[in-house]
Amino acid sequence: MFSQSVEYALRAVVYLATHMEEPSTTEAMAATTKVPAPYLAKILQGLNRHGIVKSQRGIGGGILLAKPPAELTILEVVNAVDPIKRIKTCPLGISTHGVNLCPLHKRMDDALAMVEKAFHESTLAEVLAEPNPSVPLCEFPGVPLGVRTKAKKMS
Amino acid sequence: MFSQSVEYALRAVVYLATHMEEPSTTEAMAATTKVPAPYLAKILQGLNRHGIVKSQRGIGGGILLAKPPAELTILEVVNAVDPIKRIKTCPLGISTHGVNLCPLHKRMDDALAMVEKAFHESTLAEVLAEPNPSVPLCEFPGVPLGVRTKAKKMS
Numbered sequence: 583m584f585s586q587s588v589e590y591a592l593r594a595v596v597y598l599a600t601h602m603e604e605p606s607t608t609e610a611m612a613a614t615t616k617v618p619a620p621y622l623a624k625i626l627q628g629l630n631r632h633g634i635v636k637s638q639r640g641i642g643g644g645i646l647l648a649k650p651p652a653e654l655t656i657l658e659v660v661n662a663v664d665p666i667k668r669i670k671t672c673p674l675g676i677s678t679h680g681v682n683l684c685p686l687h688k689r690m691d692d693a694l695a696m697v698e699k700a701f702h703e704s705t706l707a708e709v710l711a712e713p714n715p716s717v718p719l720c721e722f723p724g725v726p727l728g729v730r731t732k733a734k735k736m737s
Numbered sequence: 738m739f740s741q742s743v744e745y746a747l748r749a750v751v752y753l754a755t756h757m758e759e760p761s762t763t764e765a766m767a768a769t770t771k772v773p774a775p776y777l778a779k780i781l782q783g784l785n786r787h788g789i790v791k792s793q794r795g796i797g798g799g800i801l802l803a804k805p806p807a808e809l810t811i812l813e814v815v816n817a818v819d820p821i822k823r824i825k826t827c828p829l830g831i832s833t834h835g836v837n838l839c840p841l842h843k844r845m846d847d848a849l850a851m852v853e854k855a856f857h858e859s860t861l862a863e864v865l866a867e868p869n870p871s872v873p874l875c876e877f878p879g880v881p882l883g884v885r886t887k888a889k890k891m892s
Contacts, residue, residue, distance in 0.1 A: 583738045583821055583852065584845060589828060596841055616829050656844060666738055673744060674771050676876050684874075685867035686751055689811060689859055690739060693852045697738065700848050712840035719839075721831050 584660075590617045591625050591663040592656065596718045598635060599651040599706050605637075605644030614719055625663060632662035651710060657701035666698050739815075745772045746780050746818040747811070751873045753790060754806040754861050760792075760799030769874055780818060787817035806865060812856035821853050 593615040598606060608626065612619040626645055629635040636648040647654065660666060669691040672679035683691060710718065748770040753761060763781065767774040781800055784790040791803040802809065815821060824846040827834035838846060865873065 583849060589845075592841055592845070593829070672871070674748070674874065676871075676874075678876050679871040682869075682871045684871040685864045685869050686747055686873045688867075688869070689855070689864060690744075690747070693855050694738060696851050696855065697848045700844070700851065704844055709840045709844060712843075714837075714840050714843070716827070716831075716834040716837045716839040718841045719829065719831075721833050 585664045586621075587625060587628075587663040588660050590615070590621060591629060591659050593617060593719060594622060594625055594629065595634065595647065595651075595654065595659050595706055596710065598645060598647045599654075599710055600719075602647065602651075605642065605646050607644045611645070628663045629659070632658070634659060634662055650707070652705055652707035654706045655702055656704045656706065656709065657698060659706075660701055666694055666701075668694050668698070740819045741776075742780060742783075742818040743815050745770070745776060746784060746814050748772060748874060749777060749780055749784065750789065750802065750806075750809065750814050750861055751865065753800060753802045754809075754865055755874075757802065757806075760797065760801050762799045766800070783818045784814070787813070789814060789817055805862070807860055807862035809861045810857055811859045811861065811864065812853060814861075815856055821849055821856075823849050823853070 594611060594617070597611050597615050608619055608623055611617070612622045615622065617625070626635055626637075630637060630648075633648050634654065635645050637643070637645050657666070669683060669687050671681055672683065673687060749766060749772070752766050752770050763774055763778055766772070767777045770777065772780070781790055781792075785792060785803075788803050789809065790800050792798070792800055812821070824838060824842050826836055827838065828842060
């Protein structure tokens with residue numbers, strides 16, 4: 583049910599949230615997130631348009647999160663690249679239904695509403711702070727992503 | 738998040754559940770469900786393969802539901818045409834994550850699990866029995882679909 587774009591956008595913001603100290607290059611992000619660089623560039627354009635990431639030009643430039651992870655919900659990221667389309671009017675265009683969905687479309691919209699609510703209530707900071715031996719994007723259990731990347735840079 | 742195929746498959750089974758007395762033709766179904774006939778035929782093939790509908794050959798033949806609406810869940814219909822793909826292992830292929838999803842993929846899978854559960858708990862019969870002025874596939878409030886179709890045939 584979640585598109586490749588949603589999966590990739592979430593990986594991208596997770597990467598940026600763990601690399602807040604300096605702008606990230608698309609190449610570095612692509613390598614860690616395992617997203618093809620051209621696809622990632624397209625995703626980042628979408629996130630930029632929605633004010634989720636910002637780019638910094640010049641030497642040492644790159645991509646940064648545009649807001650703190652504690653203020654960024656999963657829903658905002660999802661909706662920036664592949665919006666959850668709630669069913670607001672009868673998909674068959676039956677005029678007497680209009681906004682009064684029949685029980686079938688009501689069930690489908692209820693499911694969408696549940697997902698929307700869950701994602702609205704999850705901030706990126708919460709997701710990253712959750713105690714879990716598997717660290718997002720990271721092969722090394724318990725090692726925060728930033729630490730690993732810095733260690734790699736030094737070697 | 739729900740594909741066109743899911744929407745169309747659900748319309749098809751709603752149609753069949755309200756036309757249990759005799760086999761339905763693809764043409765009649767296409768007209769009421771507003772699904773292009775070739776697309777509908779493809780959907781019905783998928784539903785047939787999964788034992789949700791059956792076809793009856795010969796004069797007066799057509800499509801019938803293969804099981805009573807009270808025994809058919811929304812999830813079965815959805816999974817027959819565009820399965821809900823739960824996230825069971827790390828989508829990045831990180832070996833140390835394996836089946837222990839990181840918090841990001843855990844959230845995404847939790848959302849899928851919620852939808853799966855809601856659809857598993859809804860039978861087609863329940864959806865159709867729900868009191869609601871908007872009757873699925875039907876323009877006339879409060880008029881069950883079978884009645885409308887029979888009246889149309891007589892005129």
